[in-house]
Amino acid sequence: MTALWRHELRIFLRQRIALPALLLMLALSAASVWAGLAEVSRQNAVIERIQPQQAEDHAAVAGHALRDRDPGNAAYYTFYATWDRPSSLAFAALGQRDVAPYLLRVRALALESQIHESENYNAELALPGRFDWAFVLTFLAPLILIVLLHDLFSAEREAGRLRLLRVMAHDRRGWWLRRIALRAGLLLAALIVPVVIGGLIGGAGLAILGLVGIAALYIGFWVLLCLLVSRFKLGSIANAATLAATWLVLTLVLPALALLLINAAVPVRQGVELTLAQREAVHGGWDKTKQETLQAFLNHYPQYRDTRPVEGGFHWKWYYAFQHLGDLSVAEQAAAYRSGLEARDAWTRRLAIVLPPLATQVTIHRLAETDLAAQLAYQDRIRTYHRQLREFYYPYIFDERPFGPEEFKAAPRWSE
Amino acid sequence: MSTARLVARNEWRLMQRSRVARLALFMLLALATVATFTSIAHRNASDDLRARFQAQADQEFDGQPARHPHRMVHYGHFVFRPLPALAAFDPGVDAFTGNTIYLEGHRQNSANFGDVRQSSLLARFGQLTPAFVLQVLAPLVLVFIGFGLLAGERRSGTLRVLKAHGVTPRDLLLGKGLALAGLAGLMLLPALASLGWLVIAAEAPALPALALALGYAGYLALWVLGIVIVSAIARDPRNALVTLLGLWALTTVLVPRVAPDLALAAVATPTRLETDIAILRDLRKIGDSHNPDDPHFAAFKARTLAQYGVSRVEDLPVNYRGLLALEGEKLTSQLFDDYAKRQFEQQRRQGAIVSGFGLASPAIALRSMSMALAGTDLDGHRRFLTQAEAYRYDVVQRLNRLQAEAVTYSDDSNRNKDPEAGRRVRIDPANWSKVPDFAYQPASLAEKLRSALPGAAVLILWLLAATWLLRRAARRLGEAL
Numbered sequence: 080m081t082a083l084w085r086h087e088l089r090i091f092l093r094q095r096i097a098l099p100a101l102l103l104m105l106a107l108s109a110a111s112v113w114a115g116l117a118e119v120s121r122q123n124a125v126i127e128r129i130q131p132q133q134a135e136d137h138a139a140v141a142g143h144a145l146r147d148r149d150p151g152n153a154a155y156y157t158f159y160a161t162w163d164r165p166s167s168l169a170f171a172a173l174g175q176r177d178v179a180p181y182l183l184r185v186r187a188l189a190l191e192s193q194i195h196e197s198e199n200y201n202a203e204l205a206l207p208g209r210f211d212w213a214f215v216l217t218f219l220a221p222l223i224l225i226v227l228l229h230d231l232f233s234a235e236r237e238a239g240r241l242r243l244l245r246v247m248a249h250d251r252r253g254w255w256l257r258r259i260a261l262r263a264g265l266l267l268a269a270l271i272v273p274v275v276i277g278g279l280i281g282g283a284g285l286a287i288l289g290l291v292g293i294a295a296l297y298i299g300f301w302v303l304l305c306l307l308v309s310r311f312k313l314g315s316i317a318n319a320a321t322l323a324a325t326w327l328v329l330t331l332v333l334p335a336l337a338l339l340l341i342n343a344a345v346p347v348r349q350g351v352e353l354t355l356a357q358r359e360a361v362h363g364g365w366d367k368t369k370q371e372t373l374q375a376f377l378n379h380y381p382q383y384r385d386t387r388p389v390e391g392g393f394h395w396k397w398y399y400a401f402q403h404l405g406d407l408s409v410a411e412q413a414a415a416y417r418s419g420l421e422a423r424d425a426w427t428r429r430l431a432i433v434l435p436p437l438a439t440q441v442t443i444h445r446l447a448e449t450d451l452a453a454q455l456a457y458q459d460r461i462r463t464y465h466r467q468l469r470e471f472y473y474p475y476i477f478d479e480r481p482f483g484p485e486e487f488k489a490a491p492r493w494s495e
Numbered sequence: 496m497s498t499a500r501l502v503a504r505n506e507w508r509l510m511q512r513s514r515v516a517r518l519a520l521f522m523l524l525a526l527a528t529v530a531t532f533t534s535i536a537h538r539n540a541s542d543d544l545r546a547r548f549q550a551q552a553d554q555e556f557d558g559q560p561a562r563h564p565h566r567m568v569h570y571g572h573f574v575f576r577p578l579p580a581l582a583a584f585d586p587g588v589d590a591f592t593g594n595t596i597y598l599e600g601h602r603q604n605s606a607n608f609g610d611v612r613q614s615s616l617l618a619r620f621g622q623l624t625p626a627f628v629l630q631v632l633a634p635l636v637l638v639f640i641g642f643g644l645l646a647g648e649r650r651s652g653t654l655r656v657l658k659a660h661g662v663t664p665r666d667l668l669l670g671k672g673l674a675l676a677g678l679a680g681l682m683l684l685p686a687l688a689s690l691g692w693l694v695i696a697a698e699a700p701a702l703p704a705l706a707l708a709l710g711y712a713g714y715l716a717l718w719v720l721g722i723v724i725v726s727a728i729a730r731d732p733r734n735a736l737v738t739l740l741g742l743w744a745l746t747t748v749l750v751p752r753v754a755p756d757l758a759l760a761a762v763a764t765p766t767r768l769e770t771d772i773a774i775l776r777d778l779r780k781i782g783d784s785h786n787p788d789d790p791h792f793a794a795f796k797a798r799t800l801a802q803y804g805v806s807r808v809e810d811l812p813v814n815y816r817g818l819l820a821l822e823g824e825k826l827t828s829q830l831f832d833d834y835a836k837r838q839f840e841q842q843r844r845q846g847a848i849v850s851g852f853g854l855a856s857p858a859i860a861l862r863s864m865s866m867a868l869a870g871t872d873l874d875g876h877r878r879f880l881t882q883a884e885a886y887r888y889d890v891v892q893r894l895n896r897l898q899a900e901a902v903t904y905s906d907d908s909n910r911n912k913d914p915e916a917g918r919r920v921r922i923d924p925a926n927w928s929k930v931p932d933f934a935y936q937p938a939s940l941a942e943k944l945r946s947a948l949p950g951a952a953v954l955i956l957w958l959l960a961a962t963w964l965l966r967r968a969a970r971r972l973g974e975a976l
Contacts, residue, residue: 094761135776203842210755
């Protein structure tokens, strides 16, 4: 049995294109894994790098904001860092992490004007998309597979050997299967060995098997497609052209059309609308009576109802109350914005059922936690943390308790 | 020359009869048409929406009630980046950059709500625009139709027959090239029509539109030359096809993705969070306005008092708090400018590295040229950021000046204790509408052409190299026969 396989391998490698194609696949896969690992470790390094800077910043804020032991000042001037570490599979699919921030500072003021902030990234570099393993798998691997498989039957036919083979082979099906399995298997191996090694380096553990499984399924899909096209008994050239055209339609044309449709069907302008509305609500707070604002706020935080009433022109109680009310006033729009984004994502997943390249991308990015859902999950964690921060400061502000260095140190920390 | 034309006409007739060629061309034209219409619709809808939001923001600013000027500094303003008309042809980085910034005192916010962050992963597959169709899809269709132009003749042995009829290799290559160029011309038609429409109906600038048309024509011409060359020297049609497919994948799919990665690795940029912290740190070094004994602000006070010839801030003819606000904003704004300049410089260096890869991928050269001419390159976004910051500074300083001149020092100091003073510091809202509205200045024609120049130069280089290679291919073809 192994002799048969070895023989088949010798025949395959004798083809001029075989070894270069496999080596190219291996090189591309290894390069993409290397690039992905480098990017992930860069992001981790940035997260490490900001910690001392953040500590220094807090120390400086403490220097002036705690001078009067006023909690309102401390809450106003202190920005708290949040971050979203790349998952152990992120190296394989960097996804949206280049365009959506993975670091964000927030303070206890209205959140809606903080949470939509962007990172300073070079848009021209982000435009073509990242060179990661998911890209190599989705776009490049099928092309190389097409090079290897397009003349599987046609080359034999063109060389006049096909009839001979039919007569001579005992187990025709097994013979072809072996031939196909060998070619696709070697390609798959070239594709997944680097990612498995990358997974070991990145500490992904068994989760890497998910990527391996998807790669196998996706390559399997293209193998079937190659076999399907070979059924039309075209020449090698026509096979190659048909397969490449199919590749073009499946990986570039249909996804681009799908994006057009989805973005037209689910418009998301609520983002801008809600920031405009939120500003009106927050700053309108200055023109309302303090009683009105505080009453509305105390409905949500009744525990501060019996604290000292506000007198005079300014009090932090009233200030933080209308900050929070500003957020609440656009809560509905914020939810609508979010559900718009989720609807776009859901439609993408639905389309993925009929578009294998999209399905591959969607699944890998979900496993790597670098998709829109991961971005929204990070925002949810920021919202929770922001609430913890507010509610940490509220007792000091509303009960008018002094706020010193000890208290400052006790502020909730971002948990990873 | 007439022989070449004969060859071309004959080839045309063959192509018209070929089902594959007809189907491929039809698909491409259909896609180009869809891309043209949806891009124009999308650009118009986006631009209208932004204009409407801008009008709303302007109106809301002007309509604010009587307020303390410093309240207006914190109320701030929103600006929106208009979308140039040619963005309907090549939207460039528009989807990747936020298109609105919230402007307020002492802070510099980011541009938010870019389309890509609001889309699923699909956005990273590429957007169907006229530019994308011509940059990526059209060359591939040309490859499918043209790979066998000469390799096919060689294989079927008709090359020798042609030679016997007195067709020189030069005529043959020229003729085949002309035939394929005719197809490329057909592919350009929807783009030319859309550019023409944009110039006539949407007031797009004519010269950049013309330069775009020339640039894309040159790019497709380059592919035509490349296909003829490869087809002429390949061993057989299959080799020609595989080589051309490889070249296409390399230059339009792989290199454009690898180049940014290398640029990012070579030139690191700090994150927004770090920049924020660094600006605050620098600001503390200059002076701490919270600290009454700070040397910088003490010197500022002494200078101001001396200027007006008084000994106490209470005796100044203007509100000292307003002067302090003006000084503070000046300091922060200088730092914002410094850091922005540094960031833009880093981005330019990254951009230069990617442009260098234009020598390996004409698609990169064409893309940068195309975005520059359409006004949708990163420079356009930087221009918006710079103008927005200048506008922010202007608005804030106008309001600070109002605080200095229209609010008295004693009212300002007692506004929280004395309700009457608190009422008096809320100045006439007519002042708000005196603040000018934001008017984005797009790049001038000269600036657009200048930033399109590097890409254009690389393309011309490619064309020259291809012409030279074509001559060599013709010679080789002649020798082989």
